[in-house]
Amino acid sequence: MISACLETIGLGLSVTGTLLVMVACGLPMWKVSAFIEGNIVVAQNIWDGLWMSCVVQSTGQMQCKMHDSVLALTTDLQTARALTVISAVLGVLALMITIAGAQCTNCISKESIKAKVVNVGGVIYIIAGLFVLVPLCWMANNIISDFYDPQVPYAKKREIGAALYIGWAASAMLLVGGVILCFSRPADEKSSYPLKYVPPPMKCASVNGDYDKRNYVLHAAALHETLLII
Secondary structure: OHHHHHHHHHHHHHHHHHHHHHHHHOOOOEEEEEOOOOOOOOOOOEEEOOEEEEEEEEEOOEEEOOOOOOOOOOHHHHHHHHHHHHHHHHHHHHHHHHHOOOOOOOOOOOHHHHHHHHHHHHHHHHHHHHHHHHHHHHHHHHHHHHOOOOOOOOHEEEOOOOOHHHHHHHHHHHHHHHHHHHHHHOOOOOHHOOOOOOOOOOOOOOOOEEEEEHHHHHHHHHHHHHHHHH
């Protein structure tokens, strides 16, 4: 019962994290224009994402443009594209593996193999969480470094966008969910081995009406073997 609850919690966190990774990957708000130099009222906001750049006017109109060339992108954007997509693919793969080994499904009959399959799914979720965490931290470090660099013009300074915060939340859910799945069902749990019952030998009455002492000895030996198996 406890292992089933842990599987449900771990799988729920991991699936939610995978969906948030997909959302963060598609959002253009990885870098947003910084409000500096005392300019409280600005005519437009600039959003930079993995796949497009958007300009939001003060009137509410928004214009977006896809990045023209992948090779023209910076190294952090290229790495973030690759690792984020790989993380989303690993999340979907881990979902299929975990469902195949879950207790609520009958894809695998042997309990010991099902426990190992769930553990493998948890490990893949942890790898997916690390894959999305690396570009997020790299991107945030570059944004902060450029923000405090006096050689960078004010017009090119950016701040951390909402997509990075969503990505960090997704990474935390993937890591926590993967760890829970890894420890939800140990592969060497005793319940995975079938218990064998050895019936006691039949008792035969002796000539004087009492049970023979050998029957008691055999019964004790059979009970001892049964306890050893359990």
